[in-house]
Amino acid sequence: MKQKKSLFIFIIIIVALWITACGTMEELGGNVPAGMDQKNRREVLEVHFIDVGQGDAILIKTPKGEAVLIDAGGNDDEERVVKYLQDQGVSSLQAVIGTHPHEDHIGGLDRVIRQLEVEKIYMPKVVHPTKTFEDVLDAVEQKGLKITPVFGGKSLMLEGVQGVFLGPLSEEYEELNNYSAVLRLQYGDAVFLFTGDAEALSEEEMLTSHSPALLKAHVLKIGHHGSSSSTSDGFLEAVSPAYGVILCGRGNSYGHPHRETLKKLTDRGIEILRTDRHGTIVMESDGQKIEVFKGE
DSSP states (O other): OHHHHHHHHHHHHHHHHHHHHHHHHHHHHHHSOGGGOTTTOOOOEEEEEOOOSSSOEEEEEOTTSOEEEEEEOOGGGHHHHHHHHHHTTOOEEEEEEOOSSOHHHHTTHHHHHHHSEEEEEEEESOOOOSHHHHHHHHHHHHTTOOEEEEOTTOEEEETTEEEEEEEOOSSOOSSGGGGOOEEEEEETTEEEEEOTTOOHHHHHHHHHHSOHHHHOOSEEEOGGGGOTTSSOHHHHHHHOOSEEEEOOOTTOTTOOSOHHHHHHHHHTTOEEEEHHHHOSEEEEEOSSOEEEEEOO
């Protein structure tokens, strides 16, 4: 009899402990922050349009922790770009892309290449007889790296993100801007198109060489700082972005962005984001939606 009573008491204790444990687990589950909840945790693609005034500098951080830099502003922006990368926890770059050899795009690249670990460097196959261009070549040589030529159709290898260059598509151009490396980046359903300073001629080549589906993008980095020489009607119609990002300096002497370009974007209901007004612009995407953070 005593054995049955002891067994009964033992069972009651075990059940009580089990109920208490369950209650504690539910309480902990309820208090876990959303960011720590495995169901709510998101792998996010970050795109930073860095405010370097009248120039281009774009940092991409992939969901798997890789980092890509497209351009690095002018010579006077090199410290700003390096500091921004360091502030973002970037000490190594999977890829550095110099879209074309103009100073306001590659001026800071030599400093970036010297100070950070860089795996690959992509640039179009064109030579420009300037000290800025020579400085980049010297930095590449000193680090024991080689430049991978960019051309339309070449892939950019990243983990979990699809990258492909859509331009340039010709071997020679009269205008240096048209050599611009044009990168299409896709994460999930979200598509970004980075155009450097590609002008109407390069845009027309992309229209005739690529399928309409490949040109569609949610975010378009407006070509040539919003100049009227880029963002042709046909190209803008094909891309049909929700956002148009313009990197330019406040009160610049070129009048960028040009009135014609702004009107095209406005008439199509495209949201315009400008570094001269909003500062550094950061976009985050979980592959479905895109969130925008302005530095203003």
